[in-house]
Amino acid sequence: MREDIRIVGFLCNWCSYAGADLAGVSRLEYPANLRIIRVMCSSRVDPIFVLKAFKEGADGVLVAGCRLGECHYIEGNFYTRRRFSMLKRILEYVGIEKERLRVEWISSSEGERFRSIIEEMTSEIKKLGKLNLDKYEGN
Amino acid sequence: MKEIEIENELRRVVRRLFLEKRIDIFIGFEDSLNGVRPCFIKSVDEVDRLVWNKFCKNNLALYLLRFDCRVGIVAKGCDEGAIIELIKENQISRENLYIIGIPCNGIYSEDNKIYSVCKTCTRRNPLIADIIIGELVDEKDMTFDDLKEIEDMPIKDRFRFWIREFENCILCYACRNICPLCYCNECYLDRRDLIDLRERNLSDKIFFHLSRAIHLAGRCIECGECERACPMNIKLGKLFRKISKEVWELFEYKPGIGIEDKNPLITFDPKRDEEL
Numbered sequence: 001m002r003e004d005i006r007i008v009g010f011l012c013n014w015c016s017y018a019g020a021d022l023a024g025v026s027r028l029e030y031p032a033n034l035r036i037i038r039v040m041c042s043s044r045v046d047p048i049f050v051l052k053a054f055k056e057g058a059d060g061v062l063v064a065g066c067r068l069g070e071c072h073y074i075e076g077n078f079y080t081r082r083r084f085s086m087l088k089r090i091l092e093y094v095g096i097e098k099e100r101l102r103v104e105w106i107s108s109s110e111g112e113r114f115r116s117i118i119e120e121m122t123s124e125i126k127k128l129g130k131l132n133l134d135k136y137e138g139n
Numbered sequence: 140m141k142e143i144e145i146e147n148e149l150r151r152v153v154r155r156l157f158l159e160k161r162i163d164i165f166i167g168f169e170d171s172l173n174g175v176r177p178c179f180i181k182s183v184d185e186v187d188r189l190v191w192n193k194f195c196k197n198n199l200a201l202y203l204l205r206f207d208c209r210v211g212i213v214a215k216g217c218d219e220g221a222i223i224e225l226i227k228e229n230q231i232s233r234e235n236l237y238i239i240g241i242p243c244n245g246i247y248s249e250d251n252k253i254y255s256v257c258k259t260c261t262r263r264n265p266l267i268a269d270i271i272i273g274e275l276v277d278e279k280d281m282t283f284d285d286l287k288e289i290e291d292m293p294i295k296d297r298f299r300f301w302i303r304e305f306e307n308c309i310l311c312y313a314c315r316n317i318c319p320l321c322y323c324n325e326c327y328l329d330r331r332d333l334i335d336l337r338e339r340n341l342s343d344k345i346f347f348h349l350s351r352a353i354h355l356a357g358r359c360i361e362c363g364e365c366e367r368a369c370p371m372n373i374k375l376g377k378l379f380r381k382i383s384k385e386v387w388e389l390f391e392y393k394p395g396i397g398i399e400d401k402n403p404l405i406t407f408d409p410k411r412d413e414e415l
């Protein structure tokens with residue numbers, strides 16, 4: 001049984017991935033619970049990707065894109081916002097806390113903000129505990 | 140108009156459509172051993188097979204995708220809603236279609252109980268039909284009070300509730316196959332690396348249902364076919380009505396109404412989305 005919680009982060013190539021990179025080169029420390037997957041745009045993230053991550057054992061998922069209005073593809077993240085506000089509501093309705101899915105807009109210069117978001121998210125999800133969709137023991 | 144009068148009028152209209160060579164096939168209902176079932180009428184001699192009554196529950200829009208000719212169809216509110224969505228999604232063309240709309244007061248199961256989706260239906264009257272048979276009925280006010288019971292549970296109880304539902308799912312795919320809007324030739328849910336039918340894990344079942352839920356957001360017209368088709372009596376209606384509720388509350392949008400309306404999930408509006 002794994003102990004640590006796992007967070008899957010879908011980061012867009014142009015802003016939030018660059019933000020994470022900046023956090024890295026600035027040697028900012030953040031929790032090692034995050035597994036990053038780089039995508040070209042946050043709107044490339046199909047809600048199915050998020051559901052699959054939960055299914056395969058993620059305890060939290062972060063979808064991050066450029067700041068609104070600064071999307072490399074002009075308007076990609078506006079679609080992202082609608083899609084995931086919908087998914088969050090579906091998750092909550094079936095009893096999966098909405099804090100487990102987080103959508104953030106992080107620019108390439110916000111290494112420090114990236115770090116604090118990951119820290120906050122990790123501690124929030126640690127409080128919620130693991131999400132094991134395969135072994136529900138009915139507690 | 141009584142059911143039997145509607146049925147007679149329906150046969151008369153369909154007979155005329157065939158005689159005037161305006162359709163190649165007609166989709167309707169016929170008697171079967173345990174009630175009624177969908178049928179496909181191909182010529183004027185078969186028209187007398189057609190029936191119409193409160194047990195005509197199937198959403199006939201499902202069958203439209205099979206035909207590449209001029210089709211006639213009889214439609215309740217929800218059938219018409221599905222037809223509108225299919226036209227919007229470029230799956231069928233309005234020109235090839237002759238719609239006979241029948242205002243609907245709800246459909247009943249074989250043991251004569253009204254289906255729960257019919258109690259909350261707000262789309263009873265034809266909107267785009269070529270001809271309407273029967274008198275228009277009163278539309279009810281929209282309400283989602285039937286979801287309160289689940290919504291008001293503490294989140295842990297809600298999780299338990301849905302796990303108990305999903306746990307019983309045998310992944311037979313009846314709900315997907317019957318859904319008039321689940322027509323994708325290549326469906327995610329057929330990928331065996333995503334859903335392992337040898338294992339049938341709980342996580343696969345949850346994935347199955349939540350994937351369908353998000354795919355049907357802004358498209359599901361609440362016909363209730365998925366719930367009726369389910370051999371395990373899973374409360375799919377309570378899942379899909381919730382999707383409708385959120386789409387309505389977030390975007391003031393209801394699918395199956397206007398052919399020009401755009402699904403809110405394939406568009407955006409920076410101003411109004413600020414609250415999201």
Ligand code: SF4
Nearest residue numbers: 318359360362363365
């Ligand atoms: S999800 Fe169910 S209620 Fe909605 S359109 Fe499909 S079959 Fe009908």
Ligand code: SF4
Nearest residue numbers: 321322323326327354
């Ligand atoms: S579940 Fe999704 S991919 Fe599969 S048929 Fe329905 S809408 Fe298409």
Ligand code: SF4
Nearest residue numbers: 308309311312314369
């Ligand atoms: S019809 Fe019922 S049992 Fe079959 S896949 Fe759908 S929910 Fe599961």
